């Protein structure tokens with residue numbers, strides 16, 4: 332008999348396969364609008380479908396892509412030849428996942444801070460998503476650095492929601508990606524990011540324990556420890572890699588099978604180099620991989636630009652970044668590989 336735990340074990344193993352990582356293609360309709368605008372693409376349902384179909388049919392994508400996080404709309408869309416897009420993925424051995432949070436709202440009495448919503452009715456939605464092929468889920472909490480923030484009130488509220496979401500997913504046999512993102516948009520130093528990330532992860536793992544979440548059947552999706560984008564002093568690759576690993580070793584139990592980073596606004600090359608540097612440092616308690624949105628897709632969106640004639644070029648740009656991040660996952664990435672661009 333396949334229990335929900337053996338099912339989740341298989342899913343987790345597939346998500347964390349060697350040399351691969353997760354494509355976060357779960358931009359909400361509002362977020363993809365921002366990404367499309369930059370490339371002059373109209374944000375229509377057809378373009379969103381075409382764009383995702385282009386990525387998912389990239390020849391060889393399964394060599395470097397273990398799973399894809401979908402937005403709800405995409406989970407129920409079909410390809411041009413009438414195959415559900417989730418099946419386009421699963422037929423290649425790529426695991427389909429689904430973003431299940433419903434975005435953020437301002438937290439009352441905590442100026443400048445937001446909490447993630449979407450728990451009501453989630454148990455029923457999960458059943459629907461599972462029937463449509465989703466095997467893992469994602470919930471993103473947002474922690475903002477600023478004057479006097481984050482507050483413990485905000486970190487605790489977000490951590491509790493993440494834990495309640497994770498427990499609901501596991502009860503349905505769906506592997507939860509637990510994503511507490513400390514934003515990198517402010518002018519803070521890397522050391523502020525370090526302490527906020529440490530506090531956030533400690534709080535998240537305390538809540539996961541309170542809510543009886545099985546650590547063996549989840550994937551953590553954290554930010555890396557980086558300098559704020561507006562900080563005058565930007566930490567180098569090795570400092571980011573070293574400080575990120577110190578925080579993770581202090582806070583993430585070895586029972587967690589894998590950690591898949593978000594890119595959070597880092598440049599494509601930085602996101603790859605940071606992951607590569609961490610994996611080149613030797614044995615770690617968990618698999619360390621990527622679950623990038625922007626850092627995997629930015630060149631592909633630009634190359635495609637919404638034009639049929641650019642389909643293959645868009646795919647080639649996706650494959651290039653996926654391949655380099657796949658190398659970073661095994662600690663074999665070097666910046667010289669950035670020049671090895673191949674057509675598909």
Ligand code: 13P
Nearest residue numbers: 355593594595623624625
């Ligand atoms: P970025 O890599 O663009 O930060 O997106 C990852 C993600 O899934 C954010 O929720």
